[in-house]
Amino acid sequence: MRLHRLLAAAALAVACAGLHAQDLSTVCHATSSYDLTVRPDQLIFDRAAPAPTRVVLGNGVLITDGQQVALNDEEQDRLALFQQDLRALMPRVKAVAQRGVDVTMQAVREESGSxxxxxxxxxxxxxxxxxxxxxxxxxxxxxxxxxxxRGDAANQYANRVIGDVAPLLASALGQQAVNAALSGDLQQAAELRDRASNLASGFQPRLQRRLQVLRPQIQALCPDIQRLSELQQGIRGSNGRWLNLLQIGQ
Structure with a gap:
């Protein structure tokens, strides 16, 4: 019945915190090659390549790949604002993710209603x-x-939801099909298989349409993300290259 595809699509959307269809790249044209870790006194940006692969901001200090960067007063002020604004943005991003979880879970409930x-x-x-x-x-x-x-972490969340829900639905649908077959109603058994198959194959695009409800909430983040991009401009790392912690496309 391909039921696992339905749950996989739902779980992956949940694991991505509900931003799969309306992410910052699509709505705000904002991308970054870095991962971000927020600590009480530091913001840490890291990536595999190219250099700098690790950028640390905190307490008026910029360190790239282990080397402290000399900053003038204006650059220190801009990086202080960058850190302040990014920290203020995080709860709002999480709020979108939290709502995305609710939208996705409700979609699974309603889809399974059929x-x-x-x-x-x-x-x-x-x-x-x-x-x-x-x-x-x-x-x-x-x-x-x-x-x-990212990666394995997201897959673990997805697999957990699948493991919780898929066996339950598979068992219920399987029993319905068995009962129909035992009663001689082969047409009903076939319809059950088709219903589950159609539900699975169409769930992902329907979920993405549902997640459109997040778009205004994400759009409200865009001006602040644009400001972050502007605050970092003109500041170089220890290797002399622009930081480019965040890029804004067209």
Whole structure:
């Protein structure tokens, strides 16, 4: 029935904090080759290549690849504002992510409504989704690094949701199909398979349309992201190259 595709699409969207369809790159044309880790006294930007691969901002000091960069007063002021504005932006980005989790979980609930689940299965599904949503909300709130949502980390969150929900739905649908087959209603059994297949194949684009509701909230971030890009301009790392912690495209 390809049911795993439905749950995989949902879980991956959740794991990406609801920003898969309306991310900052699409809406604000903002990109960065760095991961960001926020500490009480520092902002740490890191990437595999090119140099500088590690940029540390904090307490009026700029360090790139282990070397402190000499800054004039104007540059120190701009980097202080950069740090202040970026820290202020983080709760707003998290708020979008939190809402994205809610939108995605609600989409799974509504999409599964077409599967004619029995009351017990429906109640258990709602319970598991609520538990997973609460966990993701907590993880988003506690997260201080974009590393938490990349690669294996994101896949772990996705697999957890899949592991919680997919067996439940598969069992319920399988039992419906068995009951239909045993009663001799092969057409109903085939319809169940088709229903689940159609739901799985169309879920991702429908979810992306639902996530359009996040667009105004993300657009409200764009002016502040643009300001961050402007504040970093003209400042070089220890290797003499522009920092380019954040890029704004067209």
């Amino acid at each position: 599967l004619n689940l029995d009351p017990d299965t429906r109640a258990e599904l709602d319970n598991r989704l609520a538990t997973d949503a609460a966990d993701l909300h907590q993880r988003i709130a506690a997260s201080q690094s974009t590393h938490d949502w």
